Amino acid sequence: MLLRTKGLSKQFNGIYALKDVDLKIKAGEVHGLVGENGAGKSTLIKILTAVYKPDNGTVIWDGTETEITDPLKSRNLGINVIHQDRQLIPSFNGIENAYLGLEYEKKRGGIIDWEKMKRRVLKLSESLGIEMDFTVPASLLSPPQQTLLCIIRALMTECRLLILDEPTASLTDKETAILFRIIRKLKEKGTSVLYVTHRLEEIFFLTDRITVMKNGRIAGTVDTSESSEDMIIRMMTDNWESRTSSGSRRNIGETILKAEHISSKDGIVKDMSIDLKKGEILGIFGLGGSGRTEFLETLYGLRPKSGGGITLYSEDYPQPTPKSSIQKGMVLINEDRRKMSLIMPFSIRKNITLPVIDKYSKAGVIDEKSEEGHAAEKLKMLDIKSNGTDQTVSELSGGNQQKVVFARALESDPKVFLCDEPTQAVDVKTRYEIHRLLRDRADSGCGVVFVSSDLKEVLEVSDEIQIIVNGRSRELLKNRDLSSEDVLRYCYLDR
Amino acid sequence: MKKNLGIEKLMRSYGTVIACIIIILVFSILRPDAFFTIKNLINITRQISLLVVIALGATLVMSVDEFDLSVGAVASLGGIISAKLAVAGVNPVLSIVLPILISFLIGYLNGMIVTSFKVLSFITTLAMSTVLAGFTFWLSGGATVFENIPDSFKYLGSASILGIPLLTAIMLLLCLIFRFILNHTPFGRRLYAIGGNVNASLVSGIDVVHNKNLAFALCGALSALTGVMLASRLGSAHPTGGDGYFMNSYAAVFLGRTVVKEGIPNVWGTFVGAAILGILANGLTIMQVPSYLQDVLTGVIIILAVIAQKVTSGEDM
Known part of the structure; x- marks a missing residue:
């Protein structure tokens, strides 16, 4: 088990956004996370990346209890997130964005070694099958290319858990295919992926297991091969009937x-x-x-x-x-x-x-x-x-x-x-x-x-x-x- | 405990006014013969009248959460135009009104650029200020306009009614008018609404563009009037004569924001702010404090006021 949360709870203004959440992600699996609006998916991700501190509960990472105190710690553990709103610096080019938060490569005397940085980024993008111009500012890239650049950035450091939050919202079919190929490659390399989306067909296409959230709790985790779309939807709601x-x-x-x-x-x-x-x-x-x-x-x-x-x-x-x-x-x-x-x-x-x-x-x-x-x-x-x-x-x-x-x-x-x-x-x-x-x-x-x-x-x-x-x-x-x-x-x- | 809270509340509500009174008291004690005399106090009101009028313009623009950094350049231009007109023998009333009208349009143009292209007013009006400075220089030939200025032109700046300088009277009248406009008319309400939350103002059906443009236009007109008052008082107009009022006008508005609980630009506060600056300048000059030290003191006071504003409003949030 790569990641395990035990009894995570978080309240906002006295209302539970998360309650007693036990999430288990195995090493090397693609794990789907689904739930209605406000079911607590975003809150859970934000706790894993130290945007929020949980009120209760613990995170067990790779077998040891770990407190994720700040975003850097989360990244050092190997947790990387790709958000819906692509977080790039518009005026920076692809290389600079890929190196955000990382130490720049330096030659002797402290001069930045752009060539070496470029080589490393290109090598990574080639291994992922991504083709793009890394010399132009991010603001000139199309939205799908920006998403791909985010993925490259996430994989610059050793990534053990990649969290994708609605990644295909702005992608065309072509880029979606590239993304899916990347996810498969990562899985082969042993990286775990937590895939959050509203699109059930993608969940069924990609994932090994699915966790369904409802009202801040986990409604259940199932093996993808043993479930159906109908079953997932049923788990998502209390099936409240109108009067x-x-x-x-x-x-x-x-x-x-x-x-x-x-x-x-x-x-x-x-x-x-x-x-x-x-x-x-x-x-x-x-x-x-x-x-x-x-x-x-x-x-x-x-x-x-x-x-x-x-x-x-x-x-x-x-x-x-x-x-x-x-x-x-x-x-x-x-x-x-x-x-x-x-x-x-x-x-x-x-x-x-x-x-x-x-x-x-x-x-x-x-x-x-x-x-x-x-x-x-x-x-x-x-x-x-x-x-x-x-x-x-x-x-x-x-x-x-x-x-x-x-x-x-x-x-x-x-x-x-x-x-x-x-x-x-x-x-x-x-x-x-x-x-x-x-x-x-x-x-x-x-x-x-x-x-x-x-x-x-x-x-x-x-x-x-x-x-x-x-x-x-x-x-x-x-x-x-x-x-x-x-x-x-x-x-x-x-x- | 309860008493402490009372003092804190008092300081928060009236701190700036109290500071102003303390400054007056200190100068009065140090130099009772020269500072605290009727003659000098009236003199101070005349001295601050220009600053108050130009700062009223800045108050309007700041009430919609924008800046007009061209106030000084507009004042310089207004002074030169009116002096030139006076020298050319134009009717004195016209030579006052015309530059004000022109500057109203310049202000409106400032507003239009800011609102239609959604650009920062800070940089737009700074650039406009450079444009106007160049224009003023061309108009004046770079020299002070002082020859052949008719005495009628100097009336505005030198006359007194019942011992009260005309400049002081104009200042007080404009303060009353704009205080009324901002606090008791739909236009003023809309300006404050825009400054308070521009999105909510749009949702409420307020014509944000039109109201902002008007605020800029009025600011232009008041700036030009300041330039005219200055030229009339000095009996001459210098192509950069109004520039010095730019910094102090904003200092007055920022000091003034500390006078009210909400921390918004307001006429009474601006008046108090300008008064503090004017009294300091007057008192320190009487005390023969060198002018460079006056600048240092004034700057420090403004920084303290802005910090005080932040600290108190931060507690309220």
């Missing part, structure tokens, strides 16, 4: 927002269509990186749209901007409230009234009394715990901050709510209150688009669920007798 009653009671009316074949300029959203009706909560579910956030941002006008049509209340809405979206009654609740929603140094009052501050102004002067009155009303309505409307939002708890975001959204009396992870990092009570608020709004004739990476939550609140895979809308599922397993199957088995 069939929740959706059907509501009175669903005519279409309020229609989006057809939407694509974003940056190419992340490729072909998304939705049809949101009055009184409906439409869940959108997709795996991490499927373009959920980007789709909502494109609809709202925050992200440039390159194609497709939007119809809002049966009126054409070709060029959305945040300002006109707010005026038309469509609001966006962003995923990241600190970065995208709140003005942290502002008071609760100023945050709530910001988009409609002109409404509270007479002759270009803010009428602070009426502003204050309205803010106080919202404070009471949403039960925001604070010392009053003049308290700075940075001093509030996460749940109360999110309520301020909703209070602001309600200011413009919207008919369409685009909610991106609206209950992220909020307490259970606030989560319930936000669900109730959205249901109330839907009951009174609004439409709600609800995005969450928590599938259980999507099944809890949605009337229908739109599946999104790789920037494209796929199946539209009625949330009736639907199980989380069904939904995941659509996400994972899409070809």
Whole structure:
């Protein structure tokens, strides 16, 4: 056994991201790691590379108990990670990037021996079957070439465990084939590989064993040859079934927002269509990186749209901007409230009234009394715990901050709510209150688009669920007798 | 224990103002005859008026989290244009208003470059400053404009109303106006929102580009007014006359950020910051401290203020 973890646990803000994780990786095996969004895969990798310290548990490396105190220690042990976001220095060339964190080769007198360094990098790349120009800056390499360069860097030192985190996300078939060949070669040499991905077919193609994670725990480890895709998906979820009653009671009316074949300029959203009706909560579910956030941002006008049509209340809405979206009654609740929603140094009052501050102004002067009155009303309505409307939002708890975001959204009396992870990092009570608020709004004739990476939550609140895979809308599922397993199957088995 | 916390809170809220009062007290005790006289205090207000006006411009630009390093060059240009116009016999009001309008447009251009190409304002306005310096040099022929300046042009810089210098009155009026704009109008609210979180401002439907451009434009106008006030006071305009105000204006804004709890650029703080710098310069000169030592002291005080700001805001986070 090369690596063994015993009872690894890690909490964030009192919530377990990892609990009692026992992972076993044999020497020379390719080990797949799968799990839903937020199952704890990233946290586990970050502990192995000393980005996080575990609260409890031990790591046994090559038979001896080892404390991985810092990233350098992890690298010295022979653990190397290739992340989704390729960590290269853009202005450095291939040789310099390969030598990041390593001592440069030197001639006598301390002069850098570029020739020797180049020879070593070329020899390694040849042995891996990678062809690329190492003399140009990394910023000029294509994304797949950058990934290959990361692999070369990882293998510059003796590598005993290579961790690949969604490595094929940006690769074309050709580079994927190269990557797979490299993985096979490494395996022959006795290097272990931990392969993390959402793509089950790759897992089955490559790995010897598969570990499935669920809610921060290990749901099980199986031999690849003795399992099936269906079995893995079943292990990933508690198979939570929707409450069939929740959706059907509501009175669903005519279409309020229609989006057809939407694509974003940056190419992340490729072909998304939705049809949101009055009184409906439409869940959108997709795996991490499927373009959920980007789709909502494109609809709202925050992200440039390159194609497709939007119809809002049966009126054409070709060029959305945040300002006109707010005026038309469509609001966006962003995923990241600190970065995208709140003005942290502002008071609760100023945050709530910001988009409609002109409404509270007479002759270009803010009428602070009426502003204050309205803010106080919202404070009471949403039960925001604070010392009053003049308290700075940075001093509030996460749940109360999110309520301020909703209070602001309600200011413009919207008919369409685009909610991106609206209950992220909020307490259970606030989560319930936000669900109730959205249901109330839907009951009174609004439409709600609800995005969450928590599938259980999507099944809890949605009337229908739109599946999104790789920037494209796929199946539209009625949330009736639907199980989380069904939904995941659509996400994972899409070809 | 409780009392200690009270003092800490007091120092955090009013530390900079208290420092300003202490400086006044020290000079008053050391030189009661020369420093703490009505005449000298009024003189100080006249001396700081230019710095306050230009620093108001810097305050606006900093409130949207940008820099305008061309304030000094714009002030120099404004002074030269207005002096040239006055010499040419143009109506004195026009010779004041015209350079301000031109600089409003220069500021707007600064803003447009920064917002439309998403480049760093720091380097953009620094480069603009060089462009303007060259232009000012060409316009003035590199020489001080002082011959044939009509007395009417000097009125702005030398007149007093009821014993209060006109320059002081202008400074106070502008402080009140811009304090009102920043704190009580939607425009001011938007500027602070952009400075607080530009992404959240975009999501809230704020026209970030337009508001930033306006902040730059107003900064340009205020910088030019400073140049005009300077030329009028001296009765002459030098092609690099306004340059010296650039560093001190930002020093005033940074000192001013320590005056309020939120640590944001604000008019009252900028006024206090400029006052500290002005009082120090005045007092140290009366004490016959050599000017190089004055520079050292002023620089150290600014560094201390920035550190104090970081330390206190760090505790709040």
